[in-house]
Amino acid sequence: MFSRTMLSCLTIGVMVILPLGIADPLGIAGEPAQPLEVGSAKQLLFDERFMAESENVKIVMNQPKKLGPVLKPDKRWEDFRFTSYFTVLQEGDLCRMYYSCFSEDQWNYDEVEVTWRDYAFLCYAESDDGIHWRKPNLGIVEYNGSKDNNILARSIVDGTVFIDPKDVPERRYKLLHTVGAHEGGLRISSSADGIHFNVSEKPVVPWCPDSQQNMFYDQRRGKYVAYLRAVRELMGIDANEWRMVMRCEVDDLDDWSKSDPQIIFRPDADDPPDVDFYTNACSLYPWAADAYFMFPAAYHHYPAEYGNDGLLDISAAASRDGVRWLRPDRGPYIPLGTKGEWDAMFNMMGVGMVRQGDKILQYYNAVDFGHGGTRDESLDIESAQGRRRWGWMGAAEQRLDGFYSADASYEGGWITTPTLKFSGNFLELNINTSSAGSAQVELRDESGQAIPGFTLQDCDTIMTNDVRHRVSWKGNADLSALAGRPVQLHVEMRSAKLYAFQFVEK
Template sequence: MRAALGVVLSVWLLGLAPAAVERPLAIGSRKQLFLDRRLIADARGVELSFNPPQHFPSNLLPAERPWERGRLGAYASVLEDDGRYRMYYNSFDARYESEYLCVALSDDGVRWTRPRVGTIEHEGARDNNIVGVGVRGRVFIDPFDAPARRYKLLTRIDAEDPRWPLTKGSRRLDATYLLTSADGFSWERVEEPVLQFHTAAVSDVFFDDLAGRWAVYMRGSLPDTGSAAYARIEVPRDGLARPFSVLPGTRAAERGRAVDLRGEAPFVFQTDANDSVGAHVYTLYAHRYGWADAAYVAFPSIWYSRRPSLGGLSDPTASDGMEMQFAFSHDGIAWRRPFRRSIVPAWLEAGPNGVDQVYCGGMVRHRDEVVVYYSRVAGRHLLDDWKPLGRLASIGRVVFRLDGFVSADATEAGGELTTPVLDFEGRRLELNAWTGAGGWIEVALLDEKRQPLPEFGPRQAIRLAGNSVRHVAAWKRGSDVGALAGRPVRVRIALRDAKLFALQFVP
């Protein structure tokens, strides 16, 4: 009887136990994107939608030089430096015997010129924009190193390449090397390779401020299918010139995503069952999206292979073309690709079989827009004789709204969403949002139990309308929310015929 009473008493006490307290999401004053449901605790009448960019198909850099007549721009990178834009791109001559790394400059990212660099000789002359021969990769800027080594490039160098002479005592390897430059025109090689192997594709490199390390993404092949996929290697801030450590113990390996690249590095980005048979991640082009919190974006080129050229699966009915898609992550390791469609529309002037190969060529911010460059080669990847294809190669751009890759949308029927409990800093709440002519957005602040906070409830809210990347939420008392900073709050947003891209508490 006493035991039974104890069981009943225990059950009764458990029934009175308080519900688990939701731990606030500490966002400070950092911008939050609506890429997925990370910022949505519950919603009604709201859907997440991908927003295709505006397309500008004009050829920004036609193949006009002798060293570009074979092909131009399949591997490109665009970066902003001191208010000007630089584009590094690869090219081949008409005989397809030499591969060059070239540079173009622009003040606005639209009109490009080829500077006369004068460092590399081509057909007896140095009047060209060539900055490297026999190398390929994405140029990046290292803000932590000395000015003499400010520009950097990871590249494959073949053992027999005579254009990179050895210093006394150094070894010659087919390997991955680091090149450095003070001006981005004249390059020097760090003698010891950073990796004792190389991959066929270019590597993506950026400094991951959330991890406090450089992130290096390299292409390899999955051991079970042979499909091309990308691994992530993390390098200390001052470690780019030293051999990379790719042994177990990286963050990706610790999170259980360790599939080996030559037995050493974890794969983090690959095709899956939602892709067609024979799909490969040919290039990735991953970025830390530095204008928002915990946001990474990538523009992978998905190759639909008709034959198992990489030793993997293939589809004999595939196009053998490539399309550039969109992917995102919150940590640079776990990636999502929910909207599997090309972000570059097919051109009417495609290759001989109506097929394109599209590769990402860089991402920069211009005011309140995000510009993504791409290179396009008309023709199938392996099945067409596309040498030379200089006249069929082009470089274009697409433009996204700032933070506008994905949005939380409501139709004319209306909807609403509520965030998790937030811990914020700041005095104003700004929304990046758009509404139709008859649409509106209404913001309320709630406590942990979803009860409206005094003077910040829906009845006191002033509706927002129109298109702005910086709508300011306001109530009858004004827009100052500083008194709530540091307290756990939820944000409830009601929408009608509207798109919500991001929110941010600002000072």
């Protein structure tokens, strides 16, 4: 049960009071608070922003539905494996995947520089539906005497591709990456078409984070933001600490002098001591207001005598500003498969999402052995024992806005929002009441009094599973007379999940 006083949220290692953009429903020094302006933007329920008061309602993480593998290594240049570092972009009906692979054993330490230089590739695939992928022949990079392949570049493994809305069309696509085995400094390459990249020879910073280099333009903040594995020497990380996420913010991609790296996600006292977080797959959610999601790989280490080995699955975190993060539920977002399945021991989320109607597709790389399970022997063709062409890409299907929800118990519960101001004519809910559940909505004034005509008794009972159910009161759904006025939403539910709400125009 939440209350007015429970407005602080526990982030990873930090207690944050009143995150950016959240109005204080109690006001400062006892003064009345200003209403929270929600306009006509969709609002998600993954924290207490819209739960000034509640009873028998809690925030719950919702696991997506696994759809199985959608892309496998089947080319000679993919002969060793796909890596876990990849990006998915959606432009209209076209889905693009940028992934990396090795044709030879990348852990052949006798020739590691040669392996990462000559046998590591950045590749490209595309799809019309996000499920069925093709590998077009691009004619860019020669492999074994032929350019008849889908290779974009050599020796780039850890990159993330993003669209830059600020730059000229000739540099619309950006690729943040290092070269080789995370060497050569952090670089930004560019492309006009997302296929032909001018690979930068000059780093923007000298340091080289391990793992995937993730960056995007944050239109909410008007800045470029990078989410990277924290560099131990740069951040002063203790020798007994492992993987964590740092964030950099820049106005100019060529000038990182004021990037101010900060650690924003790390294990805390509620995590087991032998767990750290690998890749982050952070993104700004484009279909709602003030919503960022991160899907870090939780790495649970085996005992030290097993070396750098252990299990990885995919967890989830949410933020209103991309800086302060919370984990309402610390269980796995995409759990490991059962023993013997293709994703039984090692899962990592790729960067990006695809929207298909009212569904969200996400993608992860997985194998059925642990982090160190392949490093004790060279996996040449003779000794592969079935472990060639591993690291498949799988898809998972999530409900639109469905990562988290405010869930009412079977016995019933309720939430009351802080005072809001909206624009629009109708109220729509993304809600699932279940067959035995229901919901009603009451509109109240800023003093908490029910507005005549919009009481619980007037509300037409909601019994549905709908991403945009229009609320009505005795058949009337028109709220235009209340637009711009301070109101509170009071929602009573039984056996229901409320994902989001939105005031919409006609």
